[in-house]
Amino acid sequence: MEPILIDVPEELHTERLHLRLPRVGDGVAVAAAVVASRPELQPFMPWATDTYGDADGEMWCRRVIARYFLREQISYSIYERATGEFIGGLGPHRIDWKVRLCEIGYWIRTDRAGNGFMTEALNAVTAMLGTIGLRRIEVRCDERNLKSAAVARRCGFVHEGTLRANVLDAVGEPRSHMIFSHIVTEPV
Ligand SMILES: CC(C)(COP(=O)(O)OP(=O)(O)OC[C@H]1O[C@@H](n2cnc3c(N)ncnc32)[C@H](O)[C@@H]1OP(=O)(O)O)[C@@H](O)C(=O)NCCC(=O)NCCS
Numbered sequence: 001m002e003p004i005l006i007d008v009p010e011e012l013h014t015e016r017l018h019l020r021l022p023r024v025g026d027g028v029a030v031a032a033a034v035v036a037s038r039p040e041l042q043p044f045m046p047w048a049t050d051t052y053g054d055a056d057g058e059m060w061c062r063r064v065i066a067r068y069f070l071r072e073q074i075s076y077s078i079y080e081r082a083t084g085e086f087i088g089g090l091g092p093h094r095i096d097w098k099v100r101l102c103e104i105g106y107w108i109r110t111d112r113a114g115n116g117f118m119t120e121a122l123n124a125v126t127a128m129l130g131t132i133g134l135r136r137i138e139v140r141c142d143e144r145n146l147k148s149a150a151v152a153r154r155c156g157f158v159h160e161g162t163l164r165a166n167v168l169d170a171v172g173e174p175r176s177h178m179i180f181s182h183i184v185t186e187p188v
Pocket of ligand 1: 040041044045105106107108109112113114115116117118119120140141142145147148151154
């Protein structure tokens with residue numbers, strides 16, 4: 001089937017979270033969460049710059065809405081059900097519908113970290129991806145990013161290896177990426 005014809009859920013519900021596609025107008029909430037989490041995001045997310053603001057948040061929302069319809073990227077915004085607040089995002093990008101693989105990235109607002117929310121969200125998205133025909137789900141993270149690696153391991157992803165000096169960080173220094181994968185036929 002042509003990827004654009006594949007039906008992909010626009011929202012997912014878990015015990016404590018509501019995951020949904022970004023909407024036009026969400027950019028202010030996204031920017032507030034990024035600004036509140038800058039010290040934790042900056043070492044690993046080059047887009048979380050010192051000048052990140054409302055327009056950046058809004059451009060992000062509009063770009064991922066467009067990519068969703070092309071089935072190039074599926075980015076969910078994460079809302080805490082107890083408060084209704086936006087607390088982060090996750091979802092697959094680098095989707096190869098032919099090989100049936102993708103890579104998932106994620107981030108959480110710092111004041112909501114340490115509650116298992118990302119583990120809950122990643123488990124839900126991973127399970128959904130199996131239902132729309134994807135088979136291999138990757139998480140790639142800097143070898144210093146122990147919290148990200150812990151989320152992947154907690155969700156049953158297997159560390160396949162580490163690519164040495166395969167990326168540059170925000171200041172142009174070489175960094176090594178750990179590669180984790182989950183094959184959807186494997187139990188989580
Ligand atoms: C990576 C990141 C999303 C991890 O967030 P997190 O809140 O630590 O992840 P989880 O939601 O799985 O929470 C796990 C923590 O909650 C605790 N926890 C509490 N209740 C829990 C529950 N019900 N289930 C699982 N863990 C629970 C765990 O013990 C763990 O605590 P610890 O960090 O003290 O060991 C966050 O550090 C982040 O946004 N970093 C910056 C961006 C980034 O690096 N993204 C990844 C790029 S590849």
